[in-house]
Amino acid sequence: MVSVTFISTFRPALGGADALEIEAKTLRELMRKLVKKYPRLQKHIDEGIALAVDGEIYRDNWDVEIPDGSEVYLMPRIQGG
Amino acid sequence: MGNDPSFTNQKFKVIGSRVQRPDGVDKVTGRARYGADHNAPGQLVGLFLRSPHAHARITRLDTARAEKLSGVKAVITSDDLPDLTNGDATAYTILENCMARGRALYDGHAVAAVAAVDEQTAKKALKLIKVTYEVLPHVTDVDEAMKPDAPVLHDHIYTAGLPRKPRKPSNVYNVAEFGHGDVDKGFAQADVIVEQSYKTEQTHQGYIEPHACVASASPDGTGELWVTTQGHFHYRSVCATLLGMDIAKLKVTSSEIGGGFGGKTHVWMEPIALALSRKANRPVKVVMSREEVFRASGPTSSTSIDVKIGAKKDGRIIAAFAALRYQGGAFPGYIPGMPWAAIGAMTAFTSYKLPNVKSVGYDVVVNRPKVAAYRAPSAPMASFAVESTIDMVAAKVGMKPLDFRIMNAAKKGTRSSFGPVYGPIGIGATLEAVKDHPHMRAKLKKNQGRGIACGFWFNFGGQTCTDINIATDGTVTVTVGTIDVGGARASLSLIAAEELGVPYEQVKAHIGDTGSLGHNDTTEGSRGTFSSGMAIIFAARQAIDVLRERAAIMWEIPVEDVIWEDGHARPRLKKYKKLKPLSLAAIAAASPTTGGPIAGHNESVPDNAGVSFASHICDVEVDPETGATRILRYTVVQDAGKAIHPTYVEGQMQGGAAQGIGWALNEEYIYGEDGRLQNPGFLDYRIPVCSDLPFIDTQILEIPNPNHPYGIRGVGETSIVPPLAAIGNAISNAVGVRMNHVPMSPPRILKAIEEAGG
Numbered sequence: 001m002v003s004v005t006f007i008s009t010f011r012p013a014l015g016g017a018d019a020l021e022i023e024a025k026t027l028r029e030l031m032r033k034l035v036k037k038y039p040r041l042q043k044h045i046d047e048g049i050a051l052a053v054d055g056e057i058y059r060d061n062w063d064v065e066i067p068d069g070s071e072v073y074l075m076p077r078i079q080g081g
Numbered sequence: 082m083g084n085d086p087s088f089t090n091q092k093f094k095v096i097g098s099r100v101q102r103p104d105g106v107d108k109v110t111g112r113a114r115y116g117a118d119h120n121a122p123g124q125l126v127g128l129f130l131r132s133p134h135a136h137a138r139i140t141r142l143d144t145a146r147a148e149k150l151s152g153v154k155a156v157i158t159s160d161d162l163p164d165l166t167n168g169d170a171t172a173y174t175i176l177e178n179c180m181a182r183g184r185a186l187y188d189g190h191a192v193a194a195v196a197a198v199d200e201q202t203a204k205k206a207l208k209l210i211k212v213t214y215e216v217l218p219h220v221t222d223v224d225e226a227m228k229p230d231a232p233v234l235h236d237h238i239y240t241a242g243l244p245r246k247p248r249k250p251s252n253v254y255n256v257a258e259f260g261h262g263d264v265d266k267g268f269a270q271a272d273v274i275v276e277q278s279y280k281t282e283q284t285h286q287g288y289i290e291p292h293a294c295v296a297s298a299s300p301d302g303t304g305e306l307w308v309t310t311q312g313h314f315h316y317r318s319v320c321a322t323l324l325g326m327d328i329a330k331l332k333v334t335s336s337e338i339g340g341g342f343g344g345k346t347h348v349w350m351e352p353i354a355l356a357l358s359r360k361a362n363r364p365v366k367v368v369m370s371r372e373e374v375f376r377a378s379g380p381t382s383s384t385s386i387d388v389k390i391g392a393k394k395d396g397r398i399i400a401a402f403a404a405l406r407y408q409g410g411a412f413p414g415y416i417p418g419m420p421w422a423a424i425g426a427m428t429a430f431t432s433y434k435l436p437n438v439k440s441v442g443y444d445v446v447v448n449r450p451k452v453a454a455y456r457a458p459s460a461p462m463a464s465f466a467v468e469s470t471i472d473m474v475a476a477k478v479g480m481k482p483l484d485f486r487i488m489n490a491a492k493k494g495t496r497s498s499f500g501p502v503y504g505p506i507g508i509g510a511t512l513e514a515v516k517d518h519p520h521m522r523a524k525l526k527k528n529q530g531r532g533i534a535c536g537f538w539f540n541f542g543g544q545t546c547t548d549i550n551i552a553t554d555g556t557v558t559v560t561v562g563t564i565d566v567g568g569a570r571a572s573l574s575l576i577a578a579e580e581l582g583v584p585y586e587q588v589k590a591h592i593g594d595t596g597s598l599g600h601n602d603t604t605e606g607s608r609g610t611f612s613s614g615m616a617i618i619f620a621a622r623q624a625i626d627v628l629r630e631r632a633a634i635m636w637e638i639p640v641e642d643v644i645w646e647d648g649h650a651r652p653r654l655k656k657y658k659k660l661k662p663l664s665l666a667a668i669a670a671a672s673p674t675t676g677g678p679i680a681g682h683n684e685s686v687p688d689n690a691g692v693s694f695a696s697h698i699c700d701v702e703v704d705p706e707t708g709a710t711r712i713l714r715y716t717v718v719q720d721a722g723k724a725i726h727p728t729y730v731e732g733q734m735q736g737g738a739a740q741g742i743g744w745a746l747n748e749e750y751i752y753g754e755d756g757r758l759q760n761p762g763f764l765d766y767r768i769p770v771c772s773d774l775p776f777i778d779t780q781i782l783e784i785p786n787p788n789h790p791y792g793i794r795g796v797g798e799t800s801i802v803p804p805l806a807a808i809g810n811a812i813s814n815a816v817g818v819r820m821n822h823v824p825m826s827p828p829r830i831l832k833a834i835e836e837a838g839g
Contacts (some may be wrong), residue, residue: 057688061687065465
């Protein structure tokens with residue numbers, strides 16, 4: 001089971017939820033399940049997001065394995081200069 | 082991939098050496114070709130007509146006389162640019178920013194463009210274009226734009242990020258909140274609370290080379306673009322989307338780049354140059370003037386920030402809050418999911434361990450040019466506000482600012498203010514290094530003061546594709562798709578040399594065009610050496626596998642019995658003791674008869690670039706009669722991961738500090754009541770020159786990134802984050818006034834001194 005936390009920007013797409021628990025072994029599986037449950041999340045994914053797994057930030061690599069009991073943060077996609 | 086800690090802290094042969102830069106000779110002798118140096122046979126000159134109004138409806142746009150002028154080959158307005166973005170809101174705002182579509186949204190917004198046989202004819206043509214404007218109310222200040230009676234720029238923007246969609250459109254296009262704990266409860270427990278409001282003015286990246294390109298669109302649907310850019314693959318995708326071209330049929334070649342700092346991550350006039358070329362059926366060259374660069378490229382946000390920090394008597398911060406309002410220019414953030422204020426809110430409190438923290442970012446549109454990234458975008462302003470307040474809280478609890486920061490510094494295991502728990506980080510190490518630095522013990526005189534401040538940047542990787550090709554004489558060509566914005570060709574050549582076991586001088590790195598490699602993300606986020614470096618390592622290992630196979634063929638033994646060591650193939654077993662090691666050059670020389678060219682390739686998405694922290698020390702002297710501030714001494718201490726080429730790392734740290742010093746003291750977009758930019762040139766927008774700066778000392782802390790084979794972190798951006806606050810704190814210590822408005826220019830400092838009764 002993975003604990004997922006969302007920043008406020010995403011909450012309207014999640015019916016106001018700021019966190020939930022979900023069964024997922026990779027970020028790809030996690031995002032697939034989240035979009036299935038909350039289809040409005042897809043718009044945010046299209047615009048760009050980043051995911052932090054136990055503090056490690058991923059922007060593009062969704063093949064990352066999520067250890068059981070991990071904490072995942074859904075964040076805005078960061079741009080640099 | 083990439084999670085290979087066994088390589089961290091390994092002993093290197095060439096990594097870490099200060100080799101000669103490969104682009105140096107060309108740059109000092111004038112051979113290097115920048116954006117404006119490219120020319121094509123039969124090229125035309127492209128020029129733009131820009132709105133003189135901050136906000137105006139275009140009621141009539143008559144180009145007939147311009148089109149009839151002899152020598153004019155094409156005139157473009159928004160009528161020539163149909164919306165092909167297929168509902169992609171991001172692409173549509175780029176299209177609208179490149180050329181106004183019925184409404185000019187800022188002073189400098191392009192309304193038409195011409196291509197003519199020479200500049201004189203093009204200028205004449207611009208004068209013949211007749212535009213009738215209906216001037217509309219405008220707003221250029223972020224706080225004014227948030228007021229209920231402010232003119233609303235876009236009737237389709239409703240504030241996002243709220244629990245419910247608002248009933249009315251607004252200039253506030255996004256609200257984002259970060260944090261944890263209960264700040265109200267935290268403040269209730271605080272013994273000391275400081276609240277302060279701040280403003281920072283809009284600044285430009287100030288790259289010396291203006292935007293420039295040559296565009297050539299062919300009637301067969303293909304095209305070429307030679308351009309100064311930080312992301313030629315991105316430019317290709319955007320231009321193709323806006324013009325309805327197939328991506329693969331547009332080849333984009335990047336020039337040498339005379340500075341970008343985020344400003345060349347976005348297209349401005351390049352799609353229009355291609356549209357002009359397509360209409361004229363001739364190549365078109367466009368070089369922006371400095372005035373155009375200021376008025377119509379992408380400066381950073383101006384901001385308005387409130388900070389509140391509460392601490393216990395013993396110095397522990399118990400609660401922190403910030404409301405950050407950033408204007409993004411006339412359009413929502415470049416990527417809608419990544420608004421500027423949200424990034425400011427994420428970075429504001431990153432240096433500290435905070436049990437209760439909340440930061441709220443408000444992103445706002447105003448009648449100014451569309452904001453672009455500027456080196457650690459959004460972080461310097463947030464840091465100015467927070468780090469200034471930190472000094473004030475330290476004073477209230479009776480602690481030295483440095484000791485207060487050390488006590489409250491985040492560390493491994495701390496929950497960051499933007500959410501995730503930190504892995505190994507270097508903020509504590511940079512602060513301890515500051516404490517030990519001789520700079521901290523230097524004596525100060527009257528009207529002189531010392532300030533310190535901390536800064537943070539995320540860093541990231543991104544899509545990357547790299548080739549390594551070995552020539553028959555054993556020399557090595559590295560082709561990358563990231564732009565060399567700060568010496569990457571030297572660091573990437575060092576990485577290839579290290580991995581292959583050959584001398585640095587044997588390697589030549591090139592930036593490939595979009596036809597020669599798979600997609601590479603834009604060179605931003607301090608990713609160049611991190612991500613292309615990682616791709617080179619894996620491409621080199623692939624090439625080594627080929628070299629081992631070829632040696633096996635030459636020796637007629639199984640490849641499993643061949644190892645690669647110190648740039649040579651060697652037999653693994655004693656039974657081959659008669660076989661002499663084969664150098665890379667020897668294997669390469671035999672390659673035509675052992676299977677052909679020897680190469681390695683890698684495509685990847687390196688992530689986990691490793692966050693970076695810096696702590697800066699600054700000494701200033703303030704003239705209380707004029708308010709002028711002189712930087713006496715400046716020291717940058719930064720966690721840089723493994724420094725591949727230390728001189729370049731130091732250069733990045735010095736460059737960021739220099740830009741931050743200019744931002745802190747002088748640089749500012751000044752708008753008149755009419756909403757027009759008053760100072761679009763380097764005479765009136767003053768960036769620091771050498772005589773304004775002392776030699777900037779640097780101290781690199783090599784805290785390896787465990788997620789990179791060589792321990793590399795991003796380096797280029799963090800050093801611009803602390804200077805604003807370090808200087809503000811130094812000024813406060815010099816003359817006893819707390820500056821809360823950047824730039825801290827002489828008139829503002831003088832006013833503050835006078836108001837304080839000085």
